[in-house]
Amino acid sequence: xxxxxxxxxxxxxxxxxxxxxxxxxxxxxxxxxxxxxxxxxxxxxxxxxxxxxxxxxxxxxxxxxxxxxxxxxxxxxxxxxxxxxxxxxxxxxxxxxxxxxxxxxxxxxxxxxxxxxxxxxxxxxxxxxxxxxxxxxxxxxxxxxxxxxxxxxxxxxxxxxxxxxxxxxxxxxxxxxxxxxxxxxxxxxxxxxxxxxxxxxxxxxxxxxxxxxxxxxxxxxxxxxxxxxxxxxxxxxxxxxxxxxxxxxxxxxxxxxxxxxxxxxxxxxxxxxxxxxxxxxxxxxxxxxxxxxxxxxxxxxxxxxxxxxxxxxxxxxxxxxxxxxxxxxx
Amino acid sequence: xxxxxxxxxxxxxxxxxxxxxxxxxxxxxxxxxxxxxxxxxxxxxxxxxxxxxxxxxxxxxxxxxxxxxxxxxxxxxxxxxxxxxxxxxxxxxxxxxxxxxxxxxxxxxxxxxxxxxxxxxxxxxxxxxxxxxxxxxxxxxxxxxxxxxxxxxxxxxxxxxxxxxxxxxxxxxxxxxxxxxxxxxxxxxxxxxxxxxxxxxxxxxxxxxxxxxxxxxxxxxxxxxxxxxxxxxxxxxxxxxxxxxxxxxxxxxxxxxxxxxxxxxxxxxxxxxxxxxxxxxxxxxxxxxxxxxxxxxxxxxxxxxxxxxxxxxxxxxxxxxxx
Numbered sequence: 272x273x274x275x276x277x278x279x280x281x282x283x284x285x286x287x288x289x290x291x292x293x294x295x296x297x298x299x300x301x302x303x304x305x306x307x308x309x310x311x312x313x314x315x316x317x318x319x320x321x322x323x324x325x326x327x328x329x330x331x332x333x334x335x336x337x338x339x340x341x342x343x344x345x346x347x348x349x350x351x352x353x354x355x356x357x358x359x360x361x362x363x364x365x366x367x368x369x370x371x372x373x374x375x376x377x378x379x380x381x382x383x384x385x386x387x388x389x390x391x392x393x394x395x396x397x398x399x400x401x402x403x404x405x406x407x408x409x410x411x412x413x414x415x416x417x418x419x420x421x422x423x424x425x426x427x428x429x430x431x432x433x434x435x436x437x438x439x440x441x442x443x444x445x446x447x448x449x450x451x452x453x454x455x456x457x458x459x460x461x462x463x464x465x466x467x468x469x470x471x472x473x474x475x476x477x478x479x480x481x482x483x484x485x486x487x488x489x490x491x492x493x494x495x496x497x498x499x500x501x502x503x504x505x506x507x508x509x510x511x512x513x514x515x516x517x518x519x520x521x522x523x524x525x526x527x528x529x530x531x532x533x534x535x536x537x538x539x540x541x542x543x544x545x546x547x548x549x550x551x552x553x554x555x556x557x558x559x560x561x562x563x564x565x566x567x568x569x570x571x572x573x574x575x576x577x578x579x580x581x582x583x584x585x586x587x588x589x590x591x592x593x594x595x596x597x598x599x600x601x
Numbered sequence: 602x603x604x605x606x607x608x609x610x611x612x613x614x615x616x617x618x619x620x621x622x623x624x625x626x627x628x629x630x631x632x633x634x635x636x637x638x639x640x641x642x643x644x645x646x647x648x649x650x651x652x653x654x655x656x657x658x659x660x661x662x663x664x665x666x667x668x669x670x671x672x673x674x675x676x677x678x679x680x681x682x683x684x685x686x687x688x689x690x691x692x693x694x695x696x697x698x699x700x701x702x703x704x705x706x707x708x709x710x711x712x713x714x715x716x717x718x719x720x721x722x723x724x725x726x727x728x729x730x731x732x733x734x735x736x737x738x739x740x741x742x743x744x745x746x747x748x749x750x751x752x753x754x755x756x757x758x759x760x761x762x763x764x765x766x767x768x769x770x771x772x773x774x775x776x777x778x779x780x781x782x783x784x785x786x787x788x789x790x791x792x793x794x795x796x797x798x799x800x801x802x803x804x805x806x807x808x809x810x811x812x813x814x815x816x817x818x819x820x821x822x823x824x825x826x827x828x829x830x831x832x833x834x835x836x837x838x839x840x841x842x843x844x845x846x847x848x849x850x851x852x853x854x855x856x857x858x859x860x861x862x863x864x865x866x867x868x869x870x871x872x873x874x875x876x877x878x879x880x881x882x883x884x885x886x887x888x889x890x891x892x893x894x895x896x897x898x899x900x901x902x903x904x905x906x907x908x909x910x911x912x913x914x915x916x917x918x919x920x921x922x923x924x
Contacts, residue, residue, distance in 0.1 A: 359707070362705060375673060386669060388669060389665070390672070393669070416661065420663075578706075588744070589841035
């Protein structure tokens with residue numbers, strides 16, 4: 272099954288929104304871990320999901336809500352730490368979580384999302400719903416214990432979960448070759464008795480197709496799938512991180528930027544398909560969306576101390592803890 | 602019916618609490634290692650097995666699976682069996698369950714109950730016998746309960762299951778067989794965050810933490826024979842702490858002993874002592890005494906192990922020291 276033209280344009284728009292969102296961050300509020308270079312994998316996967324399907328993500332969080340179609344203003348305001356942010360300025364760059372679109376956690380503990388996505392799958396199964404749960408994770412996370420523990424449980428119980436690896440080649444500076452016994456993370460699926468699929472993460476249509484197949488399988492009650500999208504991080508691990516060693520060559524980075532940019536590749540495909548005018552309209556629209564979002568974020572108020580206590584508990588008991596308020600000093 | 606009771610052990614009360622809440626709310630599920638054999642057999646006879654999950658030995662992940670299910674419409678009870686295993690699951694408890702509501706600006710609820718048992722005084726040695734309540738009372742966003750009677754175990758567990766926030770319940774295996782009359786009303790709840798005066802008195806206050814209720818009451822009995830009238834406050838909920846009840850008792854008696862079987866440094870007793878020092882200092886006629894477990898590991902040898910926890914004798918001595 273493949274995407275129709277309007278869906279392909281939406282896919283392009285979402286990839287471009289991630290790219291322009293992060294370029295705006297670099298220009299106006301330089302924090303965080305950028306997904307630039309990985310947009311094809313993220314959006315290709317999200318296009319196979321419904322709004323009510325669950326997603327868990329990672330510290331490299333910006334792409335996931337945008338890929339799921341989230342409104343940009345609350346995401347940008349969150350980057351700026353503002354009260355109008357999607358998490359009221361309490362979560363920030365590593366945790367852009369828009370629960371209205373099924374996102375339940377962007378975990379900055381590497382591997383933290385595996386159990387949560389699996390638990391969402393369990394919930395779907397117990398409630399006899401036809402939703403699915405998709406777990407984005409990186410190549411580094413595959414070396415956490417939660418990877419095997421969680422996939423094993425999903426396999427035993429045939430949970431509707433898609434484990435989706437954005438393999439960008441490096442865990443901070445440590446290459447896949449230096450940290451994995453064999454280079455294909457998807458091959459580990461065999462150890463849990465589930466399908467494992469490798470896909471070119473820079474080809475968004477191809478990513479969509481394998482994800483859709485895994486989603487169909489999950490909705491049919493046939494259990495989880497492990498997908499590994501081979502992708503590439505164009506920028507450093509983190510926006511402000513000084514890397515004192517050369518862990519990848521300039522030629523390697525240049526190759527991916529110049530030859531393997533998922534947005535450039537997808538744009539060429541759309542233009543070749545006769546959609547040049549639509550593509551240009553999307554580009555103009557996305558530029559406006561980001562300008563508006565930056566202005567919205569700049570104009571928004573800061574959170575208050577009371578927001579800290581107000582968001583601790585659903586059912587506060589004896590709280591704040593002291594009669595003097597949050598600090599409790601005499 | 603409303604006021605009737607049935608005689609149940611502490612462990613039976615816990616099973617009944619789960620049964621009643623699973624009947625009441627189909628979103629309640631139970632997960633744990635070997636639960637089909639230990640603890641929940643009768644629940645397997647009654648409920649759809651999709652709600653009862655025997656899990657592989659993957660503590661961190663099955664606890665996180667419970668958290669994920671809690672975020673998406675269920676109300677899971679995760680049985681972590683033995684409190685020393687909680688460390689394995691502490692990443693999901695602390696970094697996810699406790700923080701997700703806050704980190705998402707209040708978008709999420711995390712209605713999970715983590716049950717675990719303190720397996721001490723039972724020749725289980727240093728990797729099974731921990732009583733790690735203080736670690737978890739130091740985590741904002743968690744509610745921590747530690748009942749010491751069958752009725753409190755039932756009522757607190759039911760309240761925890763109905764609560765929309767993550768709750769850890771520490772159960773005490775030394776109390777598993779203790780029987781008492783337990784209310785049968787399906788809406789019998791013990792409020793989280795409320796201590797209970799188990800014995801009224803005017804000469805000194807003993808605040809007991811978790812399973813220390815029994816030696817505390819025994820100490821009070823012994824002292825009563827000498828005409829010393831001790832009040833025993835069972836803390837029941839460790840976080841959020843019921844400061845009001847403790848401070849009111851100390852205001853009455855002027856003397857405070859805290860019996861806590863966790864290790865003394867940074868213990869629950871330490872926090873209670875700090876609160877009373879800050880907010881009830883004027884009431885104190887003598888220094889606060891902490892009777893706790895010394896900061897050594899739990900040995901296998903039974904004779905050595907028994908000396909480590911707060912005993913009736915150590916509590917009596919602590920009260921005498923401040924009379």
